[in-house]
Amino acid sequence: MKRISWLLERLPALVLLFVVGAISYSVVADSVTTQVTVANTAPSITAGPIEDPTSDATTPTNVGNQVTFKATASDSNNDSYHLAICKTNAITPNGTSAPTCDGGSWCVSSATASTVEASCSYTALSGDAESEAWYAFVCDSVSGSTCSSSSQGTGASGSPFNVNHAPSFTVMSSTSADPGGTITFTATASDADIDTTSDTVLLVVCSAAGATSSGCTNPADQLCISTAVASNPTCDYVLPAVHQSGDTSYYSYVYDSHNMGATNNPFPAKTYSVNNVVSSVSTVVLNGAADISLTAGTTTNVIVTGSVTDANSCQNISTMQASLYRSGVGYSACDTVGELNYNYCYSLVSCTVVGGTCTGSTDASTDYTCTVSMQYHADPTDISTVYVAENWLGTILATDSGALTSTAEAVTAVEVSSLTAQSVDALVSYGNIGLGENTGATNSSISVTAVGNVGLDTDLSGVDMCPDYPTCAGDTIPVANQKYSTAAFTYSLGGTALSTIATEVELNVLKTTSDATPASKLLYWGIAIPAGIAPGTYTGANNITAVKGETVNW
Structure with missing residues (x-):
């Protein structure tokens, strides 16, 4: 037993040795790793x-x-x-x-x-x-x-x-009638949805745009509303005893039984017809009978006024449109939208009713005002212009609800005055140049742009340059040391010396014909620096004045 105790003390973790008589036993202790995977559980x-x-x-x-x-x-x-x-x-x-x-x-x-x-x-x-x-x-x-x-x-x-799904809405039609009669509106419409029950369709007809499946947005605009039917709904509108003549616009809408509208609501504008007579336009006045003065680089509002009379009431007039044109062009070449040209034709500009006129359906006459935005480059017709023999006129076109038209031209023609105007770059910068040196073949340039309605030349003049401009108490660069030209030049070989006296330069900037691409020309500049002046930044002012060019160069 003493030997067993002695062995246990020396092999506590690994081996136990028992000796009983001539027989011995051993027990070995192993270390076993444990492992488990915890699975991700779906939500x-x-x-x-x-x-x-x-x-x-x-x-x-x-x-x-x-x-x-x-x-x-x-x-x-x-x-x-x-x-x-x-x-x-x-x-x-x-x-x-x-x-x-x-x-x-x-x-x-x-x-x-x-x-x-x-x-x-x-x-x-x-x-x-x-x-x-x-x-x-x-x-x-x-x-x-x-x-x-x-x-x-x-x-x-x-x-x-x-x-x-939206209902199908392919055709819209209406009958015609006399005042007091009945207009019947018919839509070719249906709905293919059949889940549970087949969808129905409903027609709403309004005198102005705007509707829901319950009716016109403005109840006063409602002409009629149908009952819900399987296809092709119709509804009736009873005309008042006094009514505008000709074709009157209406707006039609189709909805299904779930209040969904057709994708083409409102159906492209349609009209119903009532008996009609032609209207009469009178008293057309252009710009108060005064000549027209334009504004540089932008538009100017020009007013055309006139009156129209219709026997089927003033409310029978559907549109009033004004055309403004140079007399050499004439109304016949300026009476469609496609003929619009900002130099000589402003076609079919919409007009508005003058307040206090056309007081009701029993009033036959209405006054109109038409505002035409004229571009700054509209052709001038005064003296020293290409079209001196012409002038400007205006015509008002009245279209009634039956598409009958009448026109009248202004009795008094007016002139469009010449507008001599330019836009010029603000700075001529020569950069860094040494004493006694000049710009040589390297020019500065500025752009002169025509922002009026004539071709341009220019008057040039300037003053001495100095560090303390405009006082110029010390060193200066004489004005004549600056040279200019209408083309690139080498300082020692070309260019014209700038003077304090305005000198006209035949720059020949064309007349602008499109506000998107105004006509312009470059002026080229060079300078020579005197040898004996102090270094520094010298500043001066060059005067560039627009001059109306000769018409042959427009």
Whole structure:
């Protein structure tokens, strides 16, 4: 026993040796590693999934609107999760990224914290079926992510969602009638949706744009509204005993039984017809019979006024339009929108009714004001211009609701005055030049742009340059040391010395014919620095004055 104790003291961890008589035993103790994998558990849906609002056969989602899906999920690992609304009952998790619906998705939410509601939305398309099944999954957003089994919700807010398609609206027509008679409006319209019950269509007709399935936005504009029918709705409008003549515009709308409008609401403008007589235009005055003075580089409002009389009341006039033109062009070449040219023709400018005129349907006469925005480069007709033998006239065109027209031209013609105007760069910068040196073949240049309605030459003059301009108490660079030219030049070989006396330069800037690309020319400059002056920055002023150019150079 003493020997056993002695061995135990010396081999406490590894070997126990027992000696009993002639027999010995040993016991060896091993260290065993333990291991277990804790699996990621898929999140589970605790609330929903639902459509919010419900999208079913009774309250389907209109094409272009969204159906929103909502669900709340809990993850035992407290991982965030994605809500995926799939088209089929199959999904593939994608780690920390959004999962992939194997058969396509309606929508997938962003990562959402466990126990917090997730949502995503889908915009209904015209190509969707009336009933579309969906399968909701929740997948945790972690490496090795897993997804729940699918759920289609329950009841009306569960799968499927329903899509309502717009009705078809292809043709709109109306009859004609005398005042006091009945106008019948007919729409060629139908709706192909048949889920649960077939959709019906309804027609709304207004005298001004704006309507819902309940009627015209402004009740005063409502001509008629039909009952809901399977196809081709009609409605009647009884004309007042006194009514505007000719064709009167109306706006038509078709809606289905779920209040969805046709995609082409309102139908392109149509008119209904009442017996009509031609109107008469009179007293046309252009610019108050005064000559027109334009504004450099921008537009000037020129007013044309006139009156119109219609036996079917002043309200029978649908449009009044003014055309303003050079007399050599004439109204016949300036009576369509396509003939617009800002140099000589301003065609079909809309007019407005003068307040206090046309007091009602029993009033035959109306006064109009037409504002024409004339560009600064409109052709002048005063002296020393290309079109000195011409002038400017205006014509007003009246169109009644029956498309009958009448015109009248201003009795008094006016002139458009010459506008001699330029826009010039603000600085001639010669840079750094040494004492006793000149610019050589390197020129500075400035652009002279015609911002009036004539071609331009220019008067040039200047003053000495000095560091303390305009005092010039010390050193100066004489004005004559500056040279200019209408083309690039070498200082020692060309250019004209600048003077204090204005000198006309035949710059020959063309007359501007488009405000988008005004005509311009460059003036080139050079300078020589005297040898004996102090270094520094010398400043002066060159005067560049616009001069009306000879017409041959316009």
